[in-house]
Amino acid sequence: MEETREQSFNQSGCNVHVIETEKYKTNTVIVKMRAPLEQDKITMRALLPHVLQSGTENAPSATAFRSVLDELYGAHFFADSAKRGNEHVLTFTIDVANEKFLHGESNLFDQALTIMSDVLFRPYLQESAFSEQTMKQEKRSLQQRIRSIYDDKTRYASMKLVEEMYKGDSYALPAGGLLKEVEPITAVSLYDYYKKTLAEDMIDIFVIGNVKAADAAAKIESHLPFKKRKAILKENHHSHKTEEVRVIHETQDINQGKLNIGCRTSITYADPQFTAMQVFNGVFGGFAHSKLFMNVREKESLAYYAASRFDSHKGFLMMLAGIDQKNYDKTVQIMNEQLDEVKNGHISDLEMDQTKALLKNQLQESADTARGMVEVLYNNIAAGVDRPIGKWIEEIDAVTKEEVSAVAKTVVVDTVYFLSGKEEA
Amino acid sequence: MKKTNFDQMNETVYHEQMENGLNAYILPKAGFNKTYVTFTTNYGSIDNDFIPEGETDFLHVPDGIAHFLEHKMFEKEDGDVFQKFSSQGASANAFTSFTRTAYLFSATSNIKENTETLLDFVQAPYFTEQTVEKEKGIIGQEIRMYDDNPDWRVYFGLIENLYKHHPVKIDIAGTVESIADITKDYLYTCYETFYHPANMSLFIVGPVDPDEMMSLVRQNQSGKTFAEPKSVERRFPNEPAQSAEKHRAIHMSVNTPKCEVGLKMPASLKTGTEKLKEELAAGLLLEILFGKSAAFYEKSYSEGLIDDTFGFDYTGERGFSFALVGGDTDEPEKLAERIKAQLLEAKDGKNITDESFNRARKKKIGAQLRAFNSPEYIANQFTRYQFNGLNLFETVPVLETMAIEDVIGLAEKMIQEESFSSCFILPKETA
Numbered sequence: 001m002e003e004t005r006e007q008s009f010n011q012s013g014c015n016v017h018v019i020e021t022e023k024y025k026t027n028t029v030i031v032k033m034r035a036p037l038e039q040d041k042i043t044m045r046a047l048l049p050h051v052l053q054s055g056t057e058n059a060p061s062a063t064a065f066r067s068v069l070d071e072l073y074g075a076h077f078f079a080d081s082a083k084r085g086n087e088h089v090l091t092f093t094i095d096v097a098n099e100k101f102l103h104g105e106s107n108l109f110d111q112a113l114t115i116m117s118d119v120l121f122r123p124y125l126q127e128s129a130f131s132e133q134t135m136k137q138e139k140r141s142l143q144q145r146i147r148s149i150y151d152d153k154t155r156y157a158s159m160k161l162v163e164e165m166y167k168g169d170s171y172a173l174p175a176g177g178l179l180k181e182v183e184p185i186t187a188v189s190l191y192d193y194y195k196k197t198l199a200e201d202m203i204d205i206f207v208i209g210n211v212k213a214a215d216a217a218a219k220i221e222s223h224l225p226f227k228k229r230k231a232i233l234k235e236n237h238h239s240h241k242t243e244e245v246r247v248i249h250e251t252q253d254i255n256q257g258k259l260n261i262g263c264r265t266s267i268t269y270a271d272p273q274f275t276a277m278q279v280f281n282g283v284f285g286g287f288a289h290s291k292l293f294m295n296v297r298e299k300e301s302l303a304y305y306a307a308s309r310f311d312s313h314k315g316f317l318m319m320l321a322g323i324d325q326k327n328y329d330k331t332v333q334i335m336n337e338q339l340d341e342v343k344n345g346h347i348s349d350l351e352m353d354q355t356k357a358l359l360k361n362q363l364q365e366s367a368d369t370a371r372g373m374v375e376v377l378y379n380n381i382a383a384g385v386d387r388p389i390g391k392w393i394e395e396i397d398a399v400t401k402e403e404v405s406a407v408a409k410t411v412v413v414d415t416v417y418f419l420s421g422k423e424e425a
Numbered sequence: 426m427k428k429t430n431f432d433q434m435n436e437t438v439y440h441e442q443m444e445n446g447l448n449a450y451i452l453p454k455a456g457f458n459k460t461y462v463t464f465t466t467n468y469g470s471i472d473n474d475f476i477p478e479g480e481t482d483f484l485h486v487p488d489g490i491a492h493f494l495e496h497k498m499f500e501k502e503d504g505d506v507f508q509k510f511s512s513q514g515a516s517a518n519a520f521t522s523f524t525r526t527a528y529l530f531s532a533t534s535n536i537k538e539n540t541e542t543l544l545d546f547v548q549a550p551y552f553t554e555q556t557v558e559k560e561k562g563i564i565g566q567e568i569r570m571y572d573d574n575p576d577w578r579v580y581f582g583l584i585e586n587l588y589k590h591h592p593v594k595i596d597i598a599g600t601v602e603s604i605a606d607i608t609k610d611y612l613y614t615c616y617e618t619f620y621h622p623a624n625m626s627l628f629i630v631g632p633v634d635p636d637e638m639m640s641l642v643r644q645n646q647s648g649k650t651f652a653e654p655k656s657v658e659r660r661f662p663n664e665p666a667q668s669a670e671k672h673r674a675i676h677m678s679v680n681t682p683k684c685e686v687g688l689k690m691p692a693s694l695k696t697g698t699e700k701l702k703e704e705l706a707a708g709l710l711l712e713i714l715f716g717k718s719a720a721f722y723e724k725s726y727s728e729g730l731i732d733d734t735f736g737f738d739y740t741g742e743r744g745f746s747f748a749l750v751g752g753d754t755d756e757p758e759k760l761a762e763r764i765k766a767q768l769l770e771a772k773d774g775k776n777i778t779d780e781s782f783n784r785a786r787k788k789k790i791g792a793q794l795r796a797f798n799s800p801e802y803i804a805n806q807f808t809r810y811q812f813n814g815l816n817l818f819e820t821v822p823v824l825e826t827m828a829i830e831d832v833i834g835l836a837e838k839m840i841q842e843e844s845f846s847s848c849f850i851l852p853k854e855t856a
Contacts, residue, residue, distance in 0.1 A: 023456040025434075025794040062726070066718040070784045073791030097791045101433060103825065133727070141732040144681060144753060148734075151679040153573050253678040253853055256569040288507040288517075298505065301562030304570055322570050350512065357514035357534075364458040364533035365516075369798070 013226030014203035018213040027209030033201040037170040046177030049079030055124030085313030129187040157258035161417040208370040257420035276403040282355035446623025446654040460631025461800040468619035469524040489599015552609040586846035589669035590662035623654030683850040685751035712785040
């Protein structure tokens, strides 16, 4: 595999990373803004990207803004907020057609940069604050979005588990904000917060496409002139010792029970044992050959989905399955048994080979999308780790069964959360 | 092997029809790591009434059988094919739609082995009573998972409202009751009828050598024997223009109500470029009327009637087509009325302006270019277009030649008041 490496440029208030490639028919700019997760900020951070997209000085309404994008051959503008361990990351993306595939167009990339610049630096204001009308609409939309998490039961169950398991830790906060915190936000308070974010967040900008690196970096510097800032010190949240497993059972009027079991491990992305942990998750529940899928689904027909997910930025591992309520005890038992199997080193050569082959495949595939490349780069940048894809693959190859079983022993079951229907007749 | 260049898109497609009738396509993508391969049969959930291979009378099969068959293809006498793909570093999957069943993998290594595994496993069925019974528990959980999903429920609730007879109204996975009737014999019957190579298509996209890959496919296929290709006789009931039900409300454990409005359209009689134009015109019409830069969106959003879940979708497949518009709302009745009014006014050409047409067309062209970044999109959509007698690579050039009259003409013809229906998801009253 040929590895595409980025060229990085340190600018006064941000770092710019450019990947030159002719693979795509579009060019992409991604701005990432990172700050600690905080209870009194998270809801404003969830709201801010939506308010910024609702109008700029040059396009003073959401409709005007969307029209500018449509005219630019449907340039795709996308903003969201996500948790990254105990940090909160705002991501702004613009993706625009490469004019070489169109008849008689030029400078689409420059126009896209102007739009990104308008959104971040020249929002539509009234009396030195965001517009009241925009605030009203976007607060309402945010409330609706937060309420609707309840409607997606699989997502709701995962969110509740994290909320219960990490009480007192900022990781428990939902990336999309807290319902009760939406109403008090005002046009002035959000505008003040916006200025603070712009001045203080850690900022990384990525450019991917058919561009010249130095040229693109110079354009970023003039379009996105972030001011000099201090580095944010990372807080270290140590996971507390679990005395005994907590069990939480909630009922709603639904058909299928959603079982989510939360576990802690001290190993995170920045640790040398991270790749062993990744292989562990693959052997245990990441794939269709994994122990959870084979035993819960294929052997016992208990579930359609049965898997494990690992959030490496926190050291949080979740097992999950959708089951009939009556099979709760049996499923929990099988899941615990399978975890013990890995801890006791009962891992076959085949399981190791399959897991490594698929992990390597995933990594190589991620380099085929602009977004995938940026995620890999950003994880390394934000964690202060040097693990480019090539090196990462070598590390995966070198993982042994003993290492997998050793990292498995760090995994401790903490909280069992079960969302089920009312008693079955 | 025939080579076709699509200059504007800077892509080349290689095609060969194998002696057994299989259509194989290769699109080399330089610079990509991943190769993505789909093996698709022109057979989906709507094909439930047909003359089985080797027989003379029509047979009606249980609901959900195409999807059930897709699940069961992966299990073989010596174990699960997923295991083999995993060992070869490939991530495998499959899906069943109204009109297609696709088997696929993506991989960055062992491309030849994986392609052979894909061809071989789909062309060697192995069903036993025991494995069929075991699958009923798994698919039962899949069905129950969808039963709790309000987006799926409103989608299928609306299609059930629109169609009186056509099998598009049947949930692709069937029901817990209908899959209880599935047997290994039914599976073999469906397999023998619809999995003939002449009814299938292979699409390979990735950093591959087309000569080498095509010769691998040729060799693999010539080593197997199949019956003479013949077209399958399928039967579909006549569907009236009128929607089956005007409205339904489904109560679920949710916070936010949902509203979807559907419009049943007459199945297209056109073919080739004309049919492509019709499909593109339908997409443009919805974008003009309901897109984020439309006056409708601005008004409804600023009033708090819709949020950013609001959207629209046009489906045009073999024998049926419909449009859906809607999203989350606190006032489903009001939103439904407004969507209907907007569509009915468009029948007279209202809100379809040169400005909005040009903007929608530009947006669509850009979206097509972006979609060509994705090997998954290319393989899946190329196959869908091919089964419908269309060419995916014509979309951008055809869009560039389209005029506002194409959209106005379609609106006038396709929008009929009797063909509307609406479906709501409402929060369950707490006892």
